[in-house]
Amino acid sequence: MAFDITSLVFDARGLIPAIAQSRDGEVLMLAWMNAESIAETLATGQVTYWSRSRSAFWRKGETSGHVQKLVELRIDCDRDCLLLVVDQTGPACHTNRRSCFYTAVREGEEIVLCEPIA
Amino acid sequence: MAFDITSLVFDARGLIPAIAQSRDGEVLMLAWMNAESIAETLATGQVTYWSRSRSAFWRKGETSGHVQKLVELRIDCDRDCLLLVVDQTGPACHTNRRSCFYTAVREGEEIVLCEPIA
Numbered sequence: 001m002a003f004d005i006t007s008l009v010f011d012a013r014g015l016i017p018a019i020a021q022s023r024d025g026e027v028l029m030l031a032w033m034n035a036e037s038i039a040e041t042l043a044t045g046q047v048t049y050w051s052r053s054r055s056a057f058w059r060k061g062e063t064s065g066h067v068q069k070l071v072e073l074r075i076d077c078d079r080d081c082l083l084l085v086v087d088q089t090g091p092a093c094h095t096n097r098r099s100c101f102y103t104a105v106r107e108g109e110e111i112v113l114c115e116p117i118a
Numbered sequence: 119m120a121f122d123i124t125s126l127v128f129d130a131r132g133l134i135p136a137i138a139q140s141r142d143g144e145v146l147m148l149a150w151m152n153a154e155s156i157a158e159t160l161a162t163g164q165v166t167y168w169s170r171s172r173s174a175f176w177r178k179g180e181t182s183g184h185v186q187k188l189v190e191l192r193i194d195c196d197r198d199c200l201l202l203v204v205d206q207t208g209p210a211c212h213t214n215r216r217s218c219f220y221t222a223v224r225e226g227e228e229i230v231l232c233e234p235i236a
Contacts (some may be wrong), residue, residue, distance in 0.1 A: 001227065002226055002228070003227060003228050017135055017148060019145060019148065021145055024143075025142075025143025025144070026143070027137060027139055027145060027201055029194065030137065030194065030199045042223070072222050072223070072224070073222070073223045074219040074220075074221060074222050074223070074231075075219070075221045075223070075228070076147065076148065076218040076219050076221075077213050077215075077218045078218070081148045081218075081219075083145055083219040093195050094195065095195050097195075100194040100195045100196070101192040101193070101199075101201040102192075102195070103192060103193040103194075103195075104190050104191070104192045104193075105121045105160070105191045105193070106190070108120055108121055109119065109120060109121060110119045110120070110121050110193070113192075
């Protein structure tokens with residue numbers, strides 16, 4: 001079946017959450033996309049999100065160089081969430097950590113799992 | 119630092135997206151939690167989401183038996199998304215597939231990556 005972006009389920013803002021996962025399985029981040037950013041990502045092979053704060057394309061890594069090359073786009077059963085398998089250049093997180101999910105809750109305490117890449 | 123649920127960033131509905139990932143790295147699903155379902159999950163060790171359609175606790179696997187045992191809860195850098203590392207019993211998806219992300223887009227076509235567990 002041909003993929004049709006309009007078959008996805010967007011929220012009231014026209015957005016859909018997108019999980020970025022590295023090829024080796026690490027969950028890197030969650031951000032949001034709209035129909036145009038999905039089309040842009042598929043057309044260019046470089047992940048482009050939608051910035052909710054700027055209401056503009058967020059070409060991941062455009063200023064930092066920490067780009068995400070799309071390996072595969074996947075859709076969930078309800079068609080209201082995307083999984084982007086990516087090749088991540090450098091850290092995905094703006095704190096310079098590989099993943100944004102670097103804080104764990106263990107026995108009621110927050111534990112930082114990794115330090116920024118030097 | 120002690121973990122304080124009120125330090126998380128919930129949306130206007132009081133919800134936060136939660137990604138469930140198996141211990142071996144597979145992204146299983148994305149669902150939503152509110153403060154009460156996070157507290158319930160931490161207290162019981164069994165993942166409980168918030169059902170947006172029913173406006174009630176969604177104790178994952180309560181009817182299907184396909185429960186998720188919490189291995190670790192992680193928080194992202196913006197504190198507006200959770201990653202739940204889980205031990206998944208049976209399939210996570212209501213279609214009886216291990217993961218909800220079983221559809222890939224390849225060269226403009228939708229490809230089903232796996233079949234339901236028999």
